Amino acid sequence: MIQLYIPLNFLGVLYREIKQSLTDLDKMFTLMEKEREVADKPDAQPLPVADSTVRFEHVNFAYEAARPILHDVTFEIPAGKTVAVVGPSGSGKSTLARLLYRFYDVQQGHVTIGGHDIRDVTQASVRQAIGIVPQDTVLFNDTVEYNIAYGRPGCTHDEVVDAARAARIHDFIMSTPRGYQTMVGERGLKLSGGEKQRVAIARTLLKDPPILIFDEATSALDSANERAIQAELKSVAEHKTTLVIAHRLSTVVDAHEILVMELGRIIERGTHQQLLARGGRYADMWALQQSAEGELRADAAVMAK
Ligand code: ATP
Numbered sequence: 430m431i432q433l434y435i436p437l438n439f440l441g442v443l444y445r446e447i448k449q450s451l452t453d454l455d456k457m458f459t460l461m462e463k464e465r466e467v468a469d470k471p472d473a474q475p476l477p478v479a480d481s482t483v484r485f486e487h488v489n490f491a492y493e494a495a496r497p498i499l500h501d502v503t504f505e506i507p508a509g510k511t512v513a514v515v516g517p518s519g520s521g522k523s524t525l526a527r528l529l530y531r532f533y534d535v536q537q538g539h540v541t542i543g544g545h546d547i548r549d550v551t552q553a554s555v556r557q558a559i560g561i562v563p564q565d566t567v568l569f570n571d572t573v574e575y576n577i578a579y580g581r582p583g584c585t586h587d588e589v590v591d592a593a594r595a596a597r598i599h600d601f602i603m604s605t606p607r608g609y610q611t612m613v614g615e616r617g618l619k620l621s622g623g624e625k626q627r628v629a630i631a632r633t634l635l636k637d638p639p640i641l642i643f644d645e646a647t648s649a650l651d652s653a654n655e656r657a658i659q660a661e662l663k664s665v666a667e668h669k670t671t672l673v674i675a676h677r678l679s680t681v682v683d684a685h686e687i688l689v690m691e692l693g694r695i696i697e698r699g700t701h702q703q704l705l706a707r708g709g710r711y712a713d714m715w716a717l718q719q720s721a722e723g724e725l726r727a728d729a730a731v732m733a734k
Contacts, residue, residue: 467534467552475554480543481508481639481670483529488538490528498524499693502538504686508639511671513681515714516690522674524693526642529672531555542640559640560633562662566625570614573602573628580632588635596631597661598624623658630661641671645680655679678711678718687711 483506490499499521506512514522527533528540531547539546547555560580568576577589589609593599601624605611611618620628633641643662659680666673675681682701689697689704689711697709704711 467531467548469551470549473549473551476542476545476547476550476558478543478558478639481558482506482541482543483640483670483672484539484541484544485525485528486539486541488528488535488540490524490533490535490537492533497693499528499535502693502695504688504695504698506670506672507685508670509668510685511666511673511683512686512688513673513675513684514688514690515675515678515681515711516688520690521693522690523644526561526644526672526674529640529642530559530561558638559642560636560638561642562626562629562633562644562665564644565622566629568614568620568625568628570616571612572607572610573605573613574609576613576628577631577635580635581637584635589631592631592634595634595661595664596627597657598627598631601627623655626658627661630658630665634665639670641666641669642674643671644674645676678715689714 485502485504488499488502489497490502491497502521502525504512514525516522528535529547531540531552534548541547542550542555542558569579574586574589577593578584580592581588586609590599593602593609602608602611605618613620643666655677663683673680673684681687684701686698687701687704688695689709691710697704697707697711699707705715
């Protein structure tokens with residue numbers, strides 16, 4: 430019996446190790462495209478974690494030399510505050526997030542964390558300091574538990590459950606056939622956009638990084654779901670230095686500063702109230718969104734009759 434048990438146990442460990450390396454390999458291949466763009470300096474040190482203030486200073490950036498994307502972008506996210514970026518599709522919002530995560534290096538200017546140019550410190554330490562809640566979370570073909578625990582390898586089941594509760598996905602998980610052991614992903618249970626984002630929030634809670642990037646989903650969630658996600662995000666972002674790429678203005682009203690981007694430039698900046706009082710592009714976008722939402726509510730009321 431013991432003889433049989435040991436090889437099986439060994440196979441289990443081997444299986445887990447192979448699966449882990451395949452996952453890592455998978456991740457490596459998806460990142461490799463980007464990895465070629467940046468390399469650590471030979472003397473690069475880890476980023477000190479004391480101050481999480483993020484600054485973009487006169488940043489110019491192009492993916493291809495012939496087509497400049499960002500022009501003289503300067504802003505600061507003071508430690509623990511939220512800065513939101515809004516603007517039309519293609520204006521350069523996600524590019525800011527990619528530069529902060531150091532998928533690419535800027536061609537002019539600086540991106541700094543706590544006063545350290547992120548080109549001078551190790552990439553790994555920058556990424557360790559940042560949690561991303563992306564638009565579309567990639568789920569591994571594995572259990573819900575594995576997918577959440579991915580935020581902090583080696584964490585306990587209780588820690589996974591605590592994170593899932595805080596991200597308000599615990600009850601949903603418990604309603605699935607095998608709870609935390611339910612398989613998800615392409616070959617398992619399909620999760621909705623909102624559920625996937627909650628998994629990403631739970632992962633980020635476990636990682637507990639000082640800096641957060643939240644790329645709001647462009648695909649519309651129903652408004653109850655959207656409000657819930659916003660509330661959860663707000664509690665995750667509390668005391669974290671947060672960059673929000675917003676597609677709906679309702680997400681940004683409480684931000685410390687809102688940046689309005691167009692064609693790679695910041696064309697307006699301020700708080701929600703300041704930007705409304707200014708009566709410029711943001712105020713127009715706000716009025717447009719309010720009337721669109723009003724129409725949607727009217728349509729819903731007609732449908733309900
Ligand atoms: P959206 O709201 O649609 O997500 P965005 O404001 O986030 O748009 P970005 O994704 O930052 O816009 O893109 C800014 C510009 O950079 C776009 O013109 C886009 O085509 C271009 N771009 C983005 N990624 C690349 C890339 N990898 N290579 C070349 N050009 C790119």
